[in-house]
Amino acid sequence: YLYTQLSINSNGYSKDFTSNSEILRNDVVDKVSKFKRKYVDKSYYKKNQGHPFNNKALVERLKPVEKYKQEANNNVEKDLFELGLVQNVEEQKIKDEGYKVHAYNILISNKLDLHRYIPDTRNSLCKNISYETNLPSASIIICFFNEHNTTLLRTVHSILDRTPDNLLNEIILVDDYSDLKNLHEDIESYIKSHKLNKVKLFKTERREGLIRARIFGSQKAKGEVLVFLDSHVEVNRGWMEPLLTRIKDKKSNVVMPVIDIINPDTFAYSSSPLVRGGFNWGLHFKWENLPKGTLSKPEDFVKSIKSPTMAGGLFAINRKYFIDIGEYDAGMNIWGGENLEISFRIWMCGGSLELIPCSRVGHVFRHRRPYGSPDGEDTMLHNSLRVANVWMDDYKEYFYNQNKHAKDVNFGDVTSRIQLRKELKCQDFDWYLKNIYPELILPSDDEERLKKKWSALEHDKYQPWHSRKRNYIDEFQIRLKNSSLCIQSAKDVKTKSSLLVLRPCIKSKNQIWYETDKNELVLAQLLCLQAATPNPILYKCHELGADQEWKHKEGTNSPIYNLGAGTCLGVSKRKVNATLEMKLCTDPNLSTWDFINV
Ligand code: LR7
Numbered sequence: 001y002l003y004t005q006l007s008i009n010s011n012g013y014s015k016d017f018t019s020n021s022e023i024l025r026n027d028v029v030d031k032v033s034k035f036k037r038k039y040v041d042k043s044y045y046k047k048n049q050g051h052p053f054n055n056k057a058l059v060e061r062l063k064p065v066e067k068y069k070q071e072a073n074n075n076v077e078k079d080l081f082e083l084g085l086v087q088n089v090e091e092q093k094i095k096d097e098g099y100k101v102h103a104y105n106i107l108i109s110n111k112l113d114l115h116r117y118i119p120d121t122r123n124s125l126c127k128n129i130s131y132e133t134n135l136p137s138a139s140i141i142i143c144f145f146n147e148h149n150t151t152l153l154r155t156v157h158s159i160l161d162r163t164p165d166n167l168l169n170e171i172i173l174v175d176d177y178s179d180l181k182n183l184h185e186d187i188e189s190y191i192k193s194h195k196l197n198k199v200k201l202f203k204t205e206r207r208e209g210l211i212r213a214r215i216f217g218s219q220k221a222k223g224e225v226l227v228f229l230d231s232h233v234e235v236n237r238g239w240m241e242p243l244l245t246r247i248k249d250k251k252s253n254v255v256m257p258v259i260d261i262i263n264p265d266t267f268a269y270s271s272s273p274l275v276r277g278g279f280n281w282g283l284h285f286k287w288e289n290l291p292k293g294t295l296s297k298p299e300d301f302v303k304s305i306k307s308p309t310m311a312g313g314l315f316a317i318n319r320k321y322f323i324d325i326g327e328y329d330a331g332m333n334i335w336g337g338e339n340l341e342i343s344f345r346i347w348m349c350g351g352s353l354e355l356i357p358c359s360r361v362g363h364v365f366r367h368r369r370p371y372g373s374p375d376g377e378d379t380m381l382h383n384s385l386r387v388a389n390v391w392m393d394d395y396k397e398y399f400y401n402q403n404k405h406a407k408d409v410n411f412g413d414v415t416s417r418i419q420l421r422k423e424l425k426c427q428d429f430d431w432y433l434k435n436i437y438p439e440l441i442l443p444s445d446d447e448e449r450l451k452k453k454w455s456a457l458e459h460d461k462y463q464p465w466h467s468r469k470r471n472y473i474d475e476f477q478i479r480l481k482n483s484s485l486c487i488q489s490a491k492d493v494k495t496k497s498s499l500l501v502l503r504p505c506i507k508s509k510n511q512i513w514y515e516t517d518k519n520e521l522v523l524a525q526l527l528c529l530q531a532a533t534p535n536p537i538l539y540k541c542h543e544l545g546a547d548q549e550w551k552h553k554e555g556t557n558s559p560i561y562n563l564g565a566g567t568c569l570g571v572s573k574r575k576v577n578a579t580l581e582m583k584l585c586t587d588p589n590l591s592t593w594d595f596i597n598v
C-alpha cells in the first residue's frame with residue numbers, strides 16, 4: 001500500500017515528476033537506456049534464432065559489455081533475465097512462498113551474486129569531485145524483521161564493497177526479534193565463517209518495531225556518524241564520501257542519498273530522478289518536484305538540495321547530534337510516522353535536512369508491506385497522532401479533519417517529547433510551514449494561493465513516459481505457431497482484467513498489438529498484457545516493468561517470456577476459445593508464436 005501512497009511508476013515516482021533536465025537525461029539516463037536498447041536491438045534477434053532462454057548465444061549477448069564490467073570493480077553481473085527464469089515446479093513454490101513472506105522475488109535474490117554489478121547512476125559531474133580523505137567514520141545501522149537472508153547479505157556486501165575502509169567504523173545489524181526459522185543463525189554463521197569483522201549482529205528481546213530497534217542500534221554504535229539503512233538496499237559507488245563531507249561541514253546537517261529503485265520482481269536496478277520529500281494532511285509522506293529553478297545550471301545537479309521531509313529509511317546524521325535532538329520517539333510502534341517526526345524536529349530545532357545527489361542507494365520498493373503489528377494496531381495512525389500532538393500546534397486540526405475517528409484513539413503519553421521540544425527551544429510549526437515548506441497546500445488556501453503554490457512545483461519538462469518502441473515492428477498480430485489462431489481479448493478491449501483467448505486470425509483491433517520501449521505488449525493501443533497466475537490478463541499499463549515486461553524473438557517461432565513471472569505464455573488447448581495461461585518455459589510442450597506484421 002506504500003505503492004499506492006507514492007503512486008510509483010516504472011521509475012518509482014509519479015508520472016508528474018520532471019525528469020530533471022537535459023543533463024541528467026542525456027548523461028546518466030541516456031547512457032543506461034542506450035545500454036538497455038542493446039537488449040532489444042532488432043539485429044540481435046535476427047542473428048540469434050532459436051529458443052531465447054536456452055540459447056547460449058543469447059545469454060552471452062545479454063551480458064554486459066566489457067566496459068561496464070570494469071566499472072563494476074570486477075563484481076560479476078549475472079543477467080537478471082536468465083536468473084528470473086523459473087526452471088521447475090519446486091522453484092515456482094519457492095518463489096510463491098517468498099512473495100507471501102517477503103513481497104519480493106527471492107528466487108532471483110537467491111540466484112543473484114551477493115556481490116553484483118549495478119549501474120553507476122550518478123551525474124557524471126559527481127565523478128570529478130574529490131573529497132577530503134580525513135572524514136569522520138560511520139556506524140551503519142540496519143534493523144530487520146524477517147528479511148530474506150540473501151537480500152540482507154547483499155545489502156551488507158554492497159556496503160563492504162563500496163565503502164572506503166577508513167570511513168566504515170562498523171555495520172550494526174539489529175534483528176528485531178524475527179521469527180523466521182534459522183534466519184538469525186544463518187546470518188550469524190555467515191558473518192563468522194566469512195570473517196566479516198566489521199559486522200556486528202544483535203537481537204532485541206522482543207519485537208520493538210523499526211523505531212525502537214533503531215534507537216537500540218544507535219546506542220551500540222561507536223562511529224562519529226550514524227547511517228541508517230533499510231535491510232533490502234544496495235549502496236552504489238562513491239555513496240559515502242559526499243554524505244560524510246556534508247556532515248563534517250556542519251554537525252547539524254542531516255543528509256540523504258538519492259533512493260534508486262530495485263524492482264521487487266526482477267531486481268533490476270534503475271536510476272531515480274532528483275525529487276524532494278513532502279507530505280499531505282493525512283500525514284503521508286510523498287515525493288514531489290523540486291521548486292522551479294532549483295536545477296538551472298549543471299552544478300546544481302551535484303549540490304545538496306534542501307528537503308522538507310525524508311522518506312525515513314536512508315539517512316546519515318552525526319551521532320552526537322542525533323542524541324542531542326532526541327533520537328526518536330520511543331513511544332512509536334512498529335512502522336510509520338517517525339520519518340515526519342524526525343524531519344519536523346530537525347528543521348524546527350535548528351538543523352537542516354538535505355538530499356545529496358551524488359550519493360545513491362538502491363532500495364527494493366515492495367508493492368505491499370508483508371508484515372503487520374503483533375497486536376494488529378494501526379501503528380501509522382498511532383504514530384502520526386504523536387507527531388501531530390507534539391509538533392504541529394493548531395495545524396494538527398487539519399490532520400484530525402482527515403481522520404474522523406482519530407479523536408478516539410489513544411496515542412499514549414507524549415509529555416517527554418513536548419518537554420524535549422521546549423528544552424531544544426524549537427521553532428513552531430507555523431515557522432516550519434512558512435520557511436521550510438511554503439509550497440505545502442493548506443486546506444484554507446484560496447484559489448490565488450493555490451495557483452502560486454502549484455506553479456512553484458511545476459515541472460520544466462516531461463519525460464516521454466510511454467513511447468512506442470522504435471526500430472521495431474509497428475503493429476502485429478500474435479499467432480500460435482502452425483495454426484491460424486491469434487491472441488485476442490476474451491471481452492471487449494475496454495474491459496479491465498479481461499482474459500485472453502485464441503480466435504481465428506482476423507485484422508480486428510482486438511488482435512492488434514504494439515510493443516513499447518519498456519517491452520510492454522499493448523493491445524488495441526489501450527491495455528497491457530500482464531502475467532498473472534494462472535492466466536495472463538489485460539490491465540492498465542503501470543510502467544513498472546516486471547509482470548508487464550515481455551521478451552521474445554522477432555519473426556516466427558518464438559516463446560513469449562515474462563520477466564516478472566519468470567514463465568512463458570502458453571495455452572490450455574490448441575483450439576478456438578482456449579484461454580491463455582502462464583507456463584514453465586522449460587515445458588517441452590511450450591507454445592511458440594509468430595509475430596505477423598499488419
Ligand atoms: O517491526 C519492524 N522491525 C524492523 O526492524 C518493521 C520493520 N523493520 C525493518 C525492516 O526490516 C526494514 O529494514 O525496518 C526497515 C523498514 O521497513 P520497511 O522496509 O518495511 O519500510 P518501507 O521501506 O516500506 O517504509 C519507509 O517508511 C518507513 C516508515 O516507518 C521507514 O521509515 C522505512 O525505513 C522507510 N523506507 C524508506 O524510506 C526507503 C524508501 C521507501 C520510500 C518512500
Ligand code: MN
Nearest residue numbers: 230313363364
Ligand atoms: Mn524498505
